[in-house]
Amino acid sequence: MSCSSSSGSEEEDEDFDSYRKGGYHAVRVGDQFAGGRYIAQRKLGWGQFSTVWLAYDTQTKTYVALKIQKSAPQFAQAALHEIEVLLAIADRDPSNSKCVVQLIDNFKHTGPNGQHPCMVLEFLGDSLLRLIKYNRYKGLPMNKVREICKCILIGLDYLHRELGIIHTDLKPENILLFNTIDPAKDPVRSELAPILERPEGGLNGGGVTSLIEKKMKRRARRAVAKISERRISMGVIGEPPKSDRNIGGIDVRCKIVDFGSACWADKQFAEEIQTRQYRAPEVILQAGYSFSVDMWSFACTAFELATGDMMFTPQSGQGFSEDEDHLALMMELLGKMPRKGAVTGARSKDFFDRHGDLKRIRRLKFWPVDKLLIERYKFSETDAREFAEFLVPILDFSPEKRPTAQQCLQHPWLQHKNSSQDKQINEPSLEKVDVGMSNLKIKVGK
Known part of the structure; x- marks a missing residue:
């Protein structure tokens, strides 16, 4: 769950059975916290461990995101860990310039279901996942992709180099824009007065909350309708529907959020990390991991921003697992995994034979990134080549060969000095491989 998101979780509502001892704390509009x-x-929104509320900070007169954890001991423990990570992040970034969410306060709140750890975070806007959806999965303009990538890399460089923290779950959902895409959902820009006390008859709990929410949604819908009317009166009506998604005007500055599963590089506690589609090969093979797993997830995210599609969407099939399909998809795009990488993980024998070939998915059809961008996503040759030169080295099967966030920030693609004389000598070069064009692979059973 994006810890300070205005967009909330992707499913509609949390499980109401979880409002019991050890579970969520029931909140009503106008409820007060921290005295x-x-x-x-x-x-x-909500997550597996918590609900997140927009709250008004009466001390600073600003809006904040209030994350209220479930009260059972294991959730409280997870919250303590997250608070510890967030305190370290805030401590070293007093100017709040490192593109990572800021913890403002933390406290415990006692309710009928127990004692709930609470985190107060800066209020941020929609996730990059929302932005991708808002843009109808079309792929953002490259200047926007560049801007977003810079922010993410500044955040990763800070986490990795200055703090020694691995995020372990980087993905579009866990990166939030500074602002909401729809101004009506932004508590400041929508100019709604803050609610300072519980509305009349507020003792009947959820009913009041949902009425208020309905009222706010109605208000937001009216605002949107007014904008549409204004558009029609300005003669926009004859344009194709594409025109109502103006990405150009959206502020794409963003921050990394959700440190619930983050760890210090020298204090790792989980073997299986990362959301499936953004998972690095060394994690699948259980060959140990470091900061470079975040870089892999970053490259997958950058590809998704530029194309609207996930880079890898593995599925299990007849005689092979989702993990093996994932490795096959990686190799089709990036070339064969070096034998050393293929055989050194604790789970290597599950997938690879001693020659470093997949056991159950035999015939791979290679389709390198630059050709994929041109043929499937209609990139110009120049855009495809330059983007692939940035992306492919980050997707090296050998984790130690992947460039760091700091190195990526120096890359010509981000500076947009894309002529060959601007190329840095020590830049990892993209190997040109002459390979087949079909992305169909033949999968055979055992």
Whole structure:
């Protein structure tokens, strides 16, 4: 769950059975926290461990995101860990310039279901996943992709180099824009007055909350309708529907959020990390990991921003697992995994024979990134080549060969000095391989 997102979780509602001892804390609009400092405004979303509310900070007169953890001991423990990571992040970034979410406060709140750890985070806008959806999975303009990549890399460089922290779950959902895409959902830009006390008859709990939410949604819809009317009166009506998704005007500055599964590089506690589609090969093979797993996820995210599609969407099939399909997809795009990498993990024998070939998916059809961008996504040859030169070295099967976030920030593609004389000598070069063009692979059973 994006910890301070306005977009909320992708599913509609959390499991209401979880509002019991050890579970979620029931919040009503106008509820007060931390001795009256924070007042709940509306629910932003929820995650497996917590609900997140928009709250008004009466001390600083600003809106914040209030994350209220379930109260059972294991959730409290997870919250303590996340708070520890967030405190380290905030401590070293007093100017709040490192593209990582800032923790403002933390406290415990006692309710009927137990004691709930609470985190107060800066209020941020929609996730990059929302932005991708808003753009109808079309792929963002390259200047926007560049801008977003810079922010993510500044955040990763700070986490990795200055703090020694691995995020372990980087993906579009866990990167939030500074602002909401729809101004009506932004508590400041929509100019709604903060709710400072519980609305009349507020003792009947959820009913009131949902009424308020309905009222706010109606208000937002009216605002949108007004904008549409204005557009029609300005003669936009005859344009194709594409025109109502103006990405150009959206501020794409963003921050990395959700440190629930982050770890210090020298204090790792989980073997299986990362969301499936963004998972690095060394994690699948259980060959140990370091900061470079975040770089792999970053490259997958950059590809998704530029194309609208996930880079890898593995599926299990007849006689092979999702993991093996994932490795096959990687090799079709990036070439064969070096034998050393293929055989050194604790799970290597599950997938590879002693020659470093997959056991159950035999005939791979190679389709390198630059050709894929041109043929499937209609990139110009120059754009495809330059983007692939940036992306492919980050997707090296050998984790130690992947460039760091700091090195990526120096890459000509980000500076957009894309002529050959601007190329740095020590830049990892993209190997040109002459390979077949079909992305169909023949999978055979054992």
